Amino acid sequence: MQQGGNVERRTVLKAAGASLVVAGLGATATACGGGSGSGDGTVTIRYSWWGAEDRAQRINKTIALFEKKYPKIKVKTDFQPYTDFWKKFNTQASGGNPPDVFQNAIGFLRKYDAKNVLLDLSGQVEAGNLSMDGFRAGLEKFGEIDGKLLGVPVGSNSMALVIDKPVYTRAGVKPEQGWTWDDFDEAMTKVRDRTGRAGDSGMYGVMYLYDLYLRQNGKAFFTEDGLGFTEADLTTWWTKAEKQVKSGLFADAKKVAQIKPKSALSAELAGSEFTWDNFTVRYTSEGKSEYGLAPIPTTDGKRTAQYLGSLMLSASKRTQHPKEVAQFIDFMVHDPEVAKIMGYDRGVPTTQAQYDAYKPADPVNQAIAAYEESLVAAGVLEKITPHPNGADICEAAFLRIAEEMALGSRSVGEAVKQFFTESKTALAG
Numbered sequence: 001m002q003q004g005g006n007v008e009r010r011t012v013l014k015a016a017g018a019s020l021v022v023a024g025l026g027a028t029a030t031a032c033g034g035g036s037g038s039g040d041g042t043v044t045i046r047y048s049w050w051g052a053e054d055r056a057q058r059i060n061k062t063i064a065l066f067e068k069k070y071p072k073i074k075v076k077t078d079f080q081p082y083t084d085f086w087k088k089f090n091t092q093a094s095g096g097n098p099p100d101v102f103q104n105a106i107g108f109l110r111k112y113d114a115k116n117v118l119l120d121l122s123g124q125v126e127a128g129n130l131s132m133d134g135f136r137a138g139l140e141k142f143g144e145i146d147g148k149l150l151g152v153p154v155g156s157n158s159m160a161l162v163i164d165k166p167v168y169t170r171a172g173v174k175p176e177q178g179w180t181w182d183d184f185d186e187a188m189t190k191v192r193d194r195t196g197r198a199g200d201s202g203m204y205g206v207m208y209l210y211d212l213y214l215r216q217n218g219k220a221f222f223t224e225d226g227l228g229f230t231e232a233d234l235t236t237w238w239t240k241a242e243k244q245v246k247s248g249l250f251a252d253a254k255k256v257a258q259i260k261p262k263s264a265l266s267a268e269l270a271g272s273e274f275t276w277d278n279f280t281v282r283y284t285s286e287g288k289s290e291y292g293l294a295p296i297p298t299t300d301g302k303r304t305a306q307y308l309g310s311l312m313l314s315a316s317k318r319t320q321h322p323k324e325v326a327q328f329i330d331f332m333v334h335d336p337e338v339a340k341i342m343g344y345d346r347g348v349p350t351t352q353a354q355y356d357a358y359k360p361a362d363p364v365n366q367a368i369a370a371y372e373e374s375l376v377a378a379g380v381l382e383k384i385t386p387h388p389n390g391a392d393i394c395e396a397a398f399l400r401i402a403e404e405m406a407l408g409s410r411s412v413g414e415a416v417k418q419f420f421t422e423s424k425t426a427l428a429g
Contacts, residue, residue, distance in 0.1 A: 049103035050085035104314040119315040124326035151312030155347025161294040175294035184297040198251040201264035201273040204241030205402030215305030253406035393426035
């Protein structure tokens with residue numbers, strides 16, 4: 001969910017040095033609003049996403065399958081690292097020439113809907129060009145905003161605590177569903193005292209985790225038009241974090257900053273890290289240990305307030321080929337062969353047909369699937385909190401200012417005031 005300015009952003013930024021040229025990538029169409037046509041009835045649509053070359057190679061394979069099934073639809077592609085993608089997209093959207101179809105996330109739906117960029121795909125569902133049947137765990141509603149279908153989910157994930165399993169074993173800690181934040185604090189102390197490693201990398205800047213904590217306590221990070229918590233709430237959250245950094249329960253923020261883009265967990269600065277479940281693959285490739293997924297702590301021993309997040313495919317309102325775009329999205333979320341090619345690159349497949357088609361053989365992806373199945377079985381999944389226009393800017397500010405606070409360059413009070421000042425501006429549009 002997905003993936004924004006938390007661990008996901010830091011992860012995809014690692015790909016910033018990746019080449020932007022692979023087979024099939026390149027030029028944009030000249031027609032206003034994207035897409036083009038030819039005399040024989042063939043149309044061309046433009047598809048853009050963020051990620052690295054590995055994702056591009058996988059996606060190009062799925063496009064080859066799509067063009068074989070729909071020989072009258074050609075797809076021109078373009079991809080960038082996360083921040084570069086949105087810079088380019090903003091330029092294209094401002095110029096009235098966004099791609100016909102593009103990767104999207106929940107934090108951007110209201111923003112670009114307000115800018116009149118996104119196509120409401122409901123009409124294409126009614127026309128039979130796009131099916132919203134067969135999605136897992138209610139994900140078919142994930143891209144609906146104010147009664148409009150603005151995005152279709154392609155991969156699901158949920159927040160989790162990724163742990164260094166040998167470290168947790170040495171510390172004598174075994175997280176179980178329903179453990180509390182007090183239990184978590186006790187576990188961090190055991191990890192520090194028994195292994196000599198910080199308990200956690202520092203979760204004070206992970207917006208999506210703080211959202212879960214707020215939801216557990218009857219609030220939320222966002223309402224439909226603003227922030228759902230107070231300066232006093234954030235002061236409490238960051239004051240506790242500051243103390244835990246100083247006490248060694250959380251990793252030394254200066255050392256964490258020095259080893260970026262590598263994570264504190266895989267760099268053996270911490271015993272755990274809160275992030276999206278499908279990022280377990282990252283730690284396995286970066287680190288030397290064995291990593292596992294632990295449940296989100298609770299306030300009351302029951303409610304984790306979790307939801308399934310997702311990357312999505314959205315369409316441009318200016319596309320000249322809405323039918324073909326809808327057929328493309330339908331293929332990408334329903335065709336079983338697509339799942340076999342993509343695996344869990346964008347999260348766990350969102351439709352049951354694709355989920356059943358790809359059965360991971362490696363332990364890491366098997367653990368991701370098992371974790372999401374456990375959330376469904378435990379009945380903890382809820383609806384995601386709405387994200388207002390400007391949410392993406394608030395998320396980036398939350399991460400940056402929290403890090404400044406942890407590094408000691410801002411006091412907690414200064415950090416809180418700065419976040420609310422920046423958020424007020426961002427949410428004002």
